[in-house]
Amino acid sequence: MFYKPLLLPLLAQVLLTFLVWLYLYARRIPEIMTSRIDPQQLRDRAEAHRLLPRSANPSNNLKNLFEMPVLFYAAILLALNLMFQDRLLVLLAWGFVAFRAIHSLVHCTYNNVNHRFISYAVSTLFLALMWARLATYVLLN
Secondary structure, three states: OOOOOOHHHHHHHHHHHHHHHHHHHHHHHHHHHHHOOOHHHHOOHHHHHHHOHHHHHHHHHHHHOOOHHHHHHHHHHHHHHHOOOOHHHHHHHHHHHHHHHHHHHHHHOOOOHHHHHHHHHHHHHHHHHHHHHHHHHHHHO
16 A cells, blocks of 8 residues: 555646646747747746737646645645645545646636636635644644
């Protein structure tokens, strides 16, 4: 049996981040080339979004993957440091990763704000429950 089950959702979240990064550049580089944009014009983030609308969503999503997921990484590292990995915590971690993947898929494709928000909110709920579980463990042990 795998003895550190929290490492798997951690690795899956890291993989998701790299996949979005690859997708961003798979869209952005051809967009720059076909639009004949001088890369120096992209120094300013707002200008880059204006000049590169087809790759703006993956770019925004990549930034999102360094917001709430930071708390996910911290929770996983804390749990590993405490050597605490019960079934509930592992399921909550997988729930967070699954809904972050859905959020990224929506954001990078058809970008329906309602669908994106629901997946974001559910992932954040999983994250909050992870922290509640960790807090309970720390306070009661």
